[in-house]
Amino acid sequence: MLREALVPNAAFSALAPDDQIARTVQALEANHMQTILVAGGDEARSLVLNLLPAGALVYQSASRTLELLGLAGDIDHSTTFQPVRPMIRALDRATQQREIRRLAASPDVLVGSVHAITEQGQVLIASAAGNQLGAAAFGASRVIWVVGTQKLVRTLEDGLRRIREYCQPLEDARTRVAYGQPSAINKILIVNGELPGRITIILVKENLGF
Numbered sequence: 001m002l003r004e005a006l007v008p009n010a011a012f013s014a015l016a017p018d019d020q021i022a023r024t025v026q027a028l029e030a031n032h033m034q035t036i037l038v039a040g041g042d043e044a045r046s047l048v049l050n051l052l053p054a055g056a057l058v059y060q061s062a063s064r065t066l067e068l069l070g071l072a073g074d075i076d077h078s079t080t081f082q083p084v085r086p087m088i089r090a091l092d093r094a095t096q097q098r099e100i101r102r103l104a105a106s107p108d109v110l111v112g113s114v115h116a117i118t119e120q121g122q123v124l125i126a127s128a129a130g131n132q133l134g135a136a137a138f139g140a141s142r143v144i145w146v147v148g149t150q151k152l153v154r155t156l157e158d159g160l161r162r163i164r165e166y167c168q169p170l171e172d173a174r175t176r177v178a179y180g181q182p183s184a185i186n187k188i189l190i191v192n193g194e195l196p197g198r199i200t201i202i203l204v205k206e207n208l209g210f
Contacts, residue, residue, distance in 0.1 A: 006169035012162045015207060016152035020119065024152050025203065027121030031193040034200045044146050044204045045069045051144055051200065052081050052109060059084035059104060061112035061132035064174075065146050065209030075111060104131055110140035113209050115167045116159035117152050117201070123191040124159045126167060128175075130187040137189055143199045148208030156190070163188065167210045 016024070021037065028035040038044050048071055052058055058081045066072040075083050084103050091100050112132060116124040123145070127133055136143055153159045168185055175183040191199070 006172055008167075008169040009161075009165035012153075012166035013150050013207060015205065016149040020152055020154075021149055021203065021205075023119045024117055024121065027119060028117070028123075028201060029121075031121040032196045032199075033121065033123070033191075033194050034197075035203060036200065037203045037205070039205050041069045041204060041206055041208065044202050045071055045074070047202055048111060048144055048146060049074060052078075052111075054080050056081045056108035057084055057103075058082065058109045058111060059107035059135060059140070061110065061136075063113045063146075063209060065113035065148065066111065068208055069146065071111065071146070081109075105134040106139040107135055108140070109142045109144065110135040111144045111146070112136070113147055113151075114145050115151065115210065116162045117147060118156055118159050119152070119154055120156070121193075122156055122159065123201070124156075124163060125189045125191075126163045126185050127187045127189075128184045133187060133189045136191070141198070144202065145199070146202045146204060146208070148204050148206050150207045151209075152203075160188070170210045 025035045025037060036047065038047065058075055060066055060072055060075045076085055084107050088100050088103055114123050114125045125133060125136060153162055163185060168183065171183045175181060
């Protein structure tokens with residue numbers, strides 16, 4: 001029997017004020033994560049597509065943000081670069097897991113979102129399986145994250161609370177419908193800093209994703 005569904009903490013759904021955005025952008029840049037602030041989703045969508053190099057292997061992690069912006073479909077159906085997800089879907093999960101892991105773990109570019117960003121410039125991503133974390137941490141040559149400013153929080157503890165109290169209940173509800181089972185916070189990646197030029201964060205002044 002499935003456990004009772006969780007209720008998300010709506011306090012973590014409010015868009016960040018301009019002063020908090022400014023502090024966060026400054027901290028991210030100091031931690032060598034290029035940060036671009038845009039007003040809306042259409043601008044973010046166009047920017048991401050312009051950043052993807054022709055011919056590159058591009059993997060988009062599962063992301064409600066990318067779905068809402070239309071980027072998941074844009075990437076899947078591109079003829080300009082090489083979308084990885086269609087390649088993975090064409091493989092046999094029973095006999096070709098090694099090939100699937102390689103494709104997901106080491107694309108040229110990873111496109112996705114995150115669950116929280118602190119005012120100290122720390123980025124948090126939670127996962128049940130961890131399939132998007134390897135590429136984000138190291139495997140991808142370049143990482144592009146699109147993030148609604150409702151995901152900005154004050155401290156690392158606030159970021160962990162946001163994952164537990166807001167993201168998890170929403171993802172739990174999604175997986176119950178999609179797979180007939182609850183979700184879990186099995187793994188959390190915290191990025192405190194990066195080598196210059198690898199990570200680009202596009203902050204969007206819209207409430208996007210979980």
